[in-house]
Amino acid sequence: MELTRRTALAAGTAAAIAPLSRARAQANTIRVGVLTDMSGTYRDNTGPTSVACTREAVAEFGASHGFTVEVVEADHQNRPDVGSNIARQWYDQGVDVIVDVPTSSVGLAVNQIAREKNKAYLNVGSATADMTGPACSPNTIHWAYDTYMLAKSTGGAMVRAGGDSWFFITADYAFGHALERDNANFVRAAGGRVLGQVRTPFPGTTDFSSFLVQAAAARPKVIGLANAGADTANCVKQAAEFGITRRGIKLAALLLFVNDVQGIGLQTAQGLVCTESFYWNMNDKTRAWTQRIIRRTPTNYPNMIHAGCYSATLHFLKTVAAMGVPAAKASGVELINRMKATPSEDDCFGTGTIRADGRRLIPSFLFEVKAPAESSGPWDFYKLLQTTPANEAFRPISEGGCSLVRS
Incomplete structure (x- = not known):
């Protein structure tokens, strides 16, 4: 594959790429x-x-x-x-x-x-x-x-709020596994329990109904969605259709973006908590x-x-x-x-x-998705719950096992 010819010069104007031989x-x-x-x-x-x-x-x-x-x-x-x-x-x-x-x-x-x-x-x-x-x-x-930051902020807050039994719906690849692992570690460290998990094929899954039913059957206090993007949006929408949250089970969207909220809609997404390190309206x-x-x-x-x-x-x-x-x-x-x-x-x-x-x-910011009546305009979706300082938001450097770090 050759370099695409869609380019931007430092001045922001388009120009042709010079031949590689020049x-x-x-x-x-x-x-x-x-x-x-x-x-x-x-x-x-x-x-x-x-x-x-x-x-x-x-x-x-x-x-x-x-x-x-x-x-x-x-x-x-x-x-x-x-x-x-x-x-x-x-x-x-x-x-x-x-x-x-x-x-x-x-x-x-x-x-x-x-x-x-x-x-x-x-x-x-x-x-x-x-x-x-x-x-x-x-x-x-x-x-x-990263997954540690998300787990510490979102997962940690859910446990402190009483969500001490979890079941994970996890995208079956490196990201989902890491997000489940890091959240499960915080749950257990806080004295909570992980009741189970189910792995969903990635990419290509759109129907999460059987996975949600399996998760709800374990009767956790929290279903952790260790996925992202359209997968998270579909899980949240389908959980609402099945009335899962009406049974007293909370959803933890472990990686949720403002763009996902736009797709889900405030009526369905309201009350979800999530972590981002940037919000346009800060x-x-x-x-x-x-x-x-x-x-x-x-x-x-x-x-x-x-x-x-x-x-x-x-x-x-x-x-x-x-x-x-x-x-x-x-x-x-x-x-x-x-x-x-x-x-x-x-x-x-x-x-x-x-x-x-x-x-x-x-720094990482824990947000709660607003109710429709709380939103003041387009894309005004978040209210800030807490801030984790930059030097506390991520895994301590001594615990990562990175070969670049001298003990």
Whole structure:
């Protein structure tokens, strides 16, 4: 697969990619590849809006730094083999960094390829906390969120509220397994019980009725939805149809985005709790930034993954400018090390640091979905319940088992 010719220069205008044989032009061009889900379960939560946010970062970075920036995009179809092939070919053809990559099985595969090729990888969409644990790499930074953070914030709050018996409905791949594992650990640590779990095929499942009936039959206080995107939305809608919550069973949407709430509707989603590290309506800066993004994607507001793609790309470009293009292209490890050593700052997340294991530290916010009468307008869906500071939101670095961390 050749590089797509849809590009963005630092000034934000379209231009043709110079032929690969033109080494001089190549040497002065930084290529950013957005590898994402353009057509599947996670399209609204990543996909075109991840691309738009990456392009916004390039446009805001500007054209006065002595090099041009091109953005290429591709759909990995939530398949590790497809994602691996695209990543390998992109790196071989001059892509300098890959951004986003939802679906943890795909993200873990790209993580390994970036290490083999000594290129940079800014993981935003893949949630597995293993990315900064056993699978940590000197070529990778993990932005925005992970399964440990979600479990500590959302799962931990449910247990404290009395939800001490759980049954999990889990997407059967790396992300779902990690989300179930991390939440189950918090439940048990708090003295709760896990009554069971059922694994649902991924991708392609739309009818969750039999899984919901099996979960309800165990009579848990909480059914934990260890899935995301359309799968979570379908579970919530179908649970409402079966009257599961009317039986006193609570639903814990362990990864829920503002885009999912839009699809489910406030009438059905009201009362759900969820965790994000970004909400468009948090403050003046996030609201102003969101207005810039919805000019590009008017039907879809940004979530923490979209904001993460913008934030990670902007920090990457600032680092390239500080290092110089030749040095940035020479070694993904050196580029990532420089990014770790430099505090990042932007309108989405404010100022933050990156740990040695590649974890970008960001506060996490526990939200409750508003009732329809509480919403003041379009996409006004969340009310803030609690904030976990950045230095407490993620797994302690000493507990991850990352080989980059010296004891």
